Amino acid sequence: MTTNAFLKLRDEIENGIVTGEFEPGARLDEVQLATRFGVSRTPIREALMQLNAIGLVEIRPRRGAVVVDPAPQRVFEMFELMGEMEGMAGALAARRHLEEDRRALLAAHASCEQSAASGDADAYYYDNEIFHRAIYAASHSGFLEEQCAALHRRLRPYRRLQLRVRNRVKVSFDEHAGIVAAILAGDENGARQLLRDHVVVQGDRFSDLVANLARAR
Amino acid sequence: MTTNAFLKLRDEIENGIVTGEFEPGARLDEVQLATRFGVSRTPIREALMQLNAIGLVEIRPRRGAVVVDPAPQRVFEMFELMGEMEGMAGALAARRHLEEDRRALLAAHASCEQSAASGDADAYYYDNEIFHRAIYAASHSGFLEEQCAALHRRLRPYRRLQLRVRNRVKVSFDEHAGIVAAILAGDENGARQLLRDHVVVQGDRFSDLVANLARAR
DNA sequence: GTCAAGCTTGTTGTATGCAAGACGGCGGCA
DNA sequence: TGCCGCCGTCTTGCATACAACAAGCTTGAC
Numbered sequence: 398m399t400t401n402a403f404l405k406l407r408d409e410i411e412n413g414i415v416t417g418e419f420e421p422g423a424r425l426d427e428v429q430l431a432t433r434f435g436v437s438r439t440p441i442r443e444a445l446m447q448l449n450a451i452g453l454v455e456i457r458p459r460r461g462a463v464v465v466d467p468a469p470q471r472v473f474e475m476f477e478l479m480g481e482m483e484g485m486a487g488a489l490a491a492r493r494h495l496e497e498d499r500r501a502l503l504a505a506h507a508s509c510e511q512s513a514a515s516g517d518a519d520a521y522y523y524d525n526e527i528f529h530r531a532i533y534a535a536s537h538s539g540f541l542e543e544q545c546a547a548l549h550r551r552l553r554p555y556r557r558l559q560l561r562v563r564n565r566v567k568v569s570f571d572e573h574a575g576i577v578a579a580i581l582a583g584d585e586n587g588a589r590q591l592l593r594d595h596v597v598v599q600g601d602r603f604s605d606l607v608a609n610l611a612r613a614r
Numbered sequence: 615m616t617t618n619a620f621l622k623l624r625d626e627i628e629n630g631i632v633t634g635e636f637e638p639g640a641r642l643d644e645v646q647l648a649t650r651f652g653v654s655r656t657p658i659r660e661a662l663m664q665l666n667a668i669g670l671v672e673i674r675p676r677r678g679a680v681v682v683d684p685a686p687q688r689v690f691e692m693f694e695l696m697g698e699m700e701g702m703a704g705a706l707a708a709r710r711h712l713e714e715d716r717r718a719l720l721a722a723h724a725s726c727e728q729s730a731a732s733g734d735a736d737a738y739y740y741d742n743e744i745f746h747r748a749i750y751a752a753s754h755s756g757f758l759e760e761q762c763a764a765l766h767r768r769l770r771p772y773r774r775l776q777l778r779v780r781n782r783v784k785v786s787f788d789e790h791a792g793i794v795a796a797i798l799a800g801d802e803n804g805a806r807q808l809l810r811d812h813v814v815v816q817g818d819r820f821s822d823l824v825a826n827l828a829r830a831r
Numbered sequence: 832g833t834c835a836a837g838c839t840t841g842t843t844g845t846a847t848g849c850a851a852g853a854c855g856g857c858g859g860c861a
Numbered sequence: 862t863g864c865c866g867c868c869g870t871c872t873t874g875c876a877t878a879c880a881a882c883a884a885g886c887t888t889g890a891c
Contacts, residue, residue: 401675402875403663427843437876439656442844443663446620450667452760458618459843459882474757478702485698540691619845644873654846659874676852676873 402436406444409434414453414464415553417613421466425454453551469607472555473598479548480597483532486545487588490535491580498535499581505531506577513570518560521570525560528573532592535580558609559602569595619653623661626651631670631681632770634830638683642671670768686824689772690815696765697814700746703762704805707752708797715752716798722748723794730787735777738787742777745790749809752797775826776819786812 410430413419425445427438434441445462448454456462467475490498505528512520529549533542560566572595579587598606627647630636642662644655651658662679665671673679684692707715722745729737746766750759777783789812796804815823 438843439875439877443660443874446660446663447667450664460884461843471757474755477755478699478758478761481698481702482695485695538691538694540688541695544695655873656845656847660844677854678873 403440403443403447406430406434406436406440407447410444411448411451411453411550414448415550417554419464421464423464425462425464427461451547451551469610472552472606472610473603475548475552476555476596476598479545479552480593480595482541482545482548483529483596484589484593486533486536486538486541487576487580487592488585489538489541490532491583491585491588493537494535494580498531501531502528502535502577502580506573509570509573513566516566518566521566522557522560525556525569532576532580555606555610558613559598559606561609562602562605620657620660620664623647623651623653623657624664627661628665628668628670628767631665632767634771636681638681640681642679642681644678668764668768686820686827689769689823689827690820692765692769693772693813693815696762696769697810697812699758699762699765700749700813701806701810703750703753703755703758704793704797704809705802706755706758707749708800708802708805710754711752711797715748718748719745719752719794719797723790726787726790730783733783735783738783739774739777742773742786749793749797772823772827775830776815776823778826779819779822782819 410419410425419425427441427445430441431438445454445456449456449462453465454462455465490502494502505524508524509521509528512524526549530546533545536542560569572591576588576591576595579591627636627642636642644658644662647658648655662671662673666673666679670682671679672682707719711719722741725741726738726745729741743766747763750762753759777786789808793805793808793812796808
């Protein structure tokens with residue numbers, strides 16, 4: 398490790414959280430993590446501090462760090478804001494996308510089509526992420542892109558749960574098609590509205606999410 | 615300091631940044647801060663890690679921490695997203711505000727009126743913050759409230775610059791009046807639009823901001 | 832038998848030590 | 862005189878040591 402072990406550790410632990418290896422509410426023992434990653438407690442603590450600042454980890458004074466376990470209500474609120482931000486990114490993308498953005502978006506969309514057709518939910522999950530990132534990039538707002546990516550990452554575990562719902566992959570892909578069309582047509586309001594609806598978890602989708610959340614524990 | 619020195623330190627340093635004591639681009643020397651606050655380097659480092667995760671501080675490997683110095687373009691993008699988020703909070707507040715929210719909003723608005731009339735830009739700056747927080751709270755979305763407060767805090771130094779522009783305080787207060795009316799009338803779209811326009815720094819206001827940014831250095 | 836107080840143990844929070852890399856100055860060479 | 866490279870110093874990054882506190886258990890009293 399030439400430089401900055403804590404960076405690697407932060408990503409490693411964050412990954413463990415969003416992939417569900419460290420479950421919500423789980424205690425993150427410093428020495429345990431330290432021995433596991435072959436470092437001392439110091440860089441572990443630094444990584445946990447960062448995750449705490451991001452909101453992924455809660456640090457209770459003198460009692461250690463735990464993975465945050467947001468209530469369903471809060472998960473909904475997170476998706477709600479994500480929808481608004483994605484809608485904004487879509488609107489900006491519709492107005493500002495360049496030729497290279499168009500190509501990236503269509504390529505990501507094509508990948509989604511393949512994985513959706515193959516019925517491989519995990520592959521779609523992955524391609525879907527690339528698709529959304531392409532929209533953020535096309536917005537040409539570096540700050541918005543960063544914030545969207547951060548929240549997107551944080552919602553990863555829940556998105557994965559959602560894609561397990563029957564037929565959700567196909568519905569998601571169909572929505573993508575409309576979104577692509579709106580962005581490439583320069584239809585700001587259309588892109589905004591479609592993306593918001595695509596992301597926000599409402600109605601039946603919210604019930605499904607809550608049910609899956611309960612089952613996952 | 616019985617517990618959590620790093621928490622205090624984080625707030626202390628963050629405050630130093632947003633109040634301008636630590637100027638953008640300034641180097642944050644660990645031992646210097648440590649001696650200043652009478653602690654060792656360890657809690658200082660932990661505080662800097664948190665500020666780095668938030669985005670207030672940049673840590674260059676082996677070369678120390680510096681206060682981030684965003685380009686004007688990026689500051690604009692931050693205000694742009696802030697506008698979108700505040701608009702969302704306003705729309706939610708219009709739909710969901712309760713009696714206590716109404717009271718808090720009117721009280722904050724009255725305070726703004728007083729400080730605007732007195733011509734005290736600093737007092738208005740302070741009351742303005744309370745006013746906006748009242749809107750976040752009235753949205754009844756805990757997550758949105760947190761995110762808005764975080765970004766609002768991060769934009770503090772620039773907001774302060776803006777209020778120095780001639781007549782900006784009065785214009786700002788007049789806009790507040792329309793926002794309050796829209797929220798209390800339950801006009802979601804009106805509240806969203808007015809708040810977005812109130813927050814986003816566009817046209818002349820952007821030029822003024824850039825000019826003030828340049829002058830501040 | 833139950834409850835409470837004190838101890839024990841384990842974990843966190845902070846300080847310090849040590850090694851490796853970056854920056855600046857100095858000298859040598861062209 | 863100007864430029865390149867080497868060395869010293871200073872700072873960061875990680876490890877380790879130590880102290881303070883929390884949780885659980887034991888023990889004793891009622």
